[in-house]
Amino acid sequence: MSELITAQNIDLVIKKNREIKDEIISQAFKLQTNPVIMKVTSTPQLALLILQGFGLIQMPIEDKYWSGAIFVKDRKIIPVLNTALPRANQYFTAWHEIYHLIFDSVSFNHFIEADNTLEERKAECFAGCMLLNGVDRYYTELPEMDFISKVFCCMETFQAPYKAVLVSLYEYAIQSENEKLCCRIKEVFDLQFDDLPDRFQKLGLDDSLVKPSYVINTSFLQEKIKKSKSAAPELNYHKDNEEYLMNIMAEVFMITRGSK
Secondary structure, three states: OOOOOOOOOHHHHHHHHHHHHHHHHHHHHHHHOOOOOOOOOOOOOHHHHHHHOOOOEEEOOOOOOOOEEEEEEOOEEEEEEEOOOEHHHHHHHHHHHHHHHHOOOOOOOOEOOOOOHHHHHHHHHHHHHHHHOOHHHHHHHOOOOOHHHHHHHHHHHHOOOHHHHHHHHHHHHHHOOOHHHHHHHHHHOOOOOOOHHHHHHHOOOOHHHHOEOOOOEOHHHHHHHHHHHHHOOOOOHHHHHHHHHHHHHHHHHHHHHHOO
16 A cells, blocks of 8 residues: 655655656666567556456455555465546556566565555556656646646546646656646645546546446456366366465455455
8 A cells, every 4th residue: 555645745755756766767668668568558558458467356345545456375466456446546556566566676475565665655656657757748738727627637648546647747846846836736636526527527528537447357367267277177276276266355355344
């Protein structure tokens, strides 16, 4: 779990980002130029496609503070995403988890713990790099409209959550010494919107981005078990694999219920 970013601590977050930015940009570039991983180059769901290669589980969990995790057991690594959150949050979380899967050097024996603060900040920064490259230029070129509407336009174009857009814009405001933009971002940073789909519709934006998908998907793992059964039906460990998948699902429910 990542730290909760607020208007009160955003300056500290930006300071941390500056300290790790060069490393994260280098890692993002390595991924973006890897032809094996980056088989698809133009889809907002690219991160989900990458995670599917790691055996992604998608399931709705009614906990707005639990966006995803990586479960590790018996040397098996399985990423999990909460599809009860808006799609924008799912895309951002997916890139967050990709950082942990590919670049995280911290050893963990169960799932990513909240106190791994540096790695969590790196993962958040990485997700921002992958999704929001060029958002500052796009924002400045938008036609005249109220600030919140501009943020919503950025959200739709870059398929990113509200606060992720504001963090990237705040970094730009600090770098460009735009005090007015800094203050405006802080004024609206902690706002909560219960009517985002309606707001998107009124602006002519695709409101599916700010709605949950409620996808339930364990197909990758189920398909691997099925193929293994077909290739060697005489082996008895297929039942163990099926039970392992069921246990993982039960464990996910148990842990997320405990986090509420």
